[in-house]
Amino acid sequence: MTYLSATIQEQIKAIPDDTSFGYGQLTIPARQYQSAAKVLERLQKKGLIRKLSKGIFYKPKKTIFGEKKPGEEQILKPYLYRDSQRIAYITGTYLYNQMGLTTQVPAIIQIASRDRRIFINRGTIQATAVKSYVDVSEDNYRLLGLLDALKDMKDIADLDLQAAIEIVTNQIRQLTKGELTEIVGYALKYPPRVRALLGAILSVMGKAAIAKILKESLNPLTVFKLGINDRLLPSAPEWNIQ
Known part of the structure; x- marks a missing residue:
């Protein structure tokens, strides 16, 4: 695992479930956004995060009814x-x-x-x-x-x-x-x-x-x-x- 990938995953672990985030909430330099996008894409495939819109993601919250999507304020x-x-x-x-x-x-x-x-x-x-x-x-x-x-x-x-x-x-x-x-x-x-x-x-x-x-x-x-x-x-x- 690369240093960037490990850094992003550690930061995402600290984000509460049902909470949205973008690149600005991850403490990574703008020059690494392209590489970060690939890391986030892999995390999406693993089901660890979901994409709300371009550059905006969230950690899904599991409920007995399935995954809960963030409300308007979180989006x-x-x-x-x-x-x-x-x-x-x-x-x-x-x-x-x-x-x-x-x-x-x-x-x-x-x-x-x-x-x-x-x-x-x-x-x-x-x-x-x-x-x-x-x-x-x-x-x-x-x-x-x-x-x-x-x-x-x-x-x-x-x-x-x-x-x-x-x-x-x-x-x-x-x-x-x-x-x-x-x-x-x-x-x-x-x-x-x-x-x-x-x-x-x-x-x-x-x-x-x-x-x-x-x-x-x-x-x-x-x-x-x-x-x-x-x-x-x-x-x-x-x-x-x-």
Whole structure:
């Protein structure tokens, strides 16, 4: 067995079953991709891995019903990374469905990235690109997803506003002090309505001091018509949210 073959097999052993991966998840130099392709082809013939699409593979998970194929998130995972670094994340209706904000399931998934436009058309999986407001990393993509939900709150299909505010507020409550500081910083890159809604939620949580910079970034004469009153969010009036 060659060194490259042994290296690839050891790395694949460490990948959990039912998990997709691409060349970027294998720590091999690009100049060896052609040789690596032959190794991966042999592993496919042995049934150790399966091919999802060009350059994308997975380790099959055995069940009593046969082999289980990875779900959408696992299939998309290799597209969200470059050189093992996260550069994109799933957003839009698919994310909001996962958050419990809507029952809608999109036919086309949205993938947000700062510097890369990602389009996918692989069988039943279709994805289109949207622009991220900031650079994406493993540490911040969940925070950006929360901000996206605030940004789209008014336009999410099949949305119960009261339940949505409770869901997002509960997720923000779970953030650490450092993460709260980070999400406020990222919010400054988002549209004013996002800053206002995040500020109102933080105020309800007793985090007015952290929200102060958001208040200072807003035009005091701007009114945000989001269909949210003080019954849904007690601090809405002080943030000019209606």
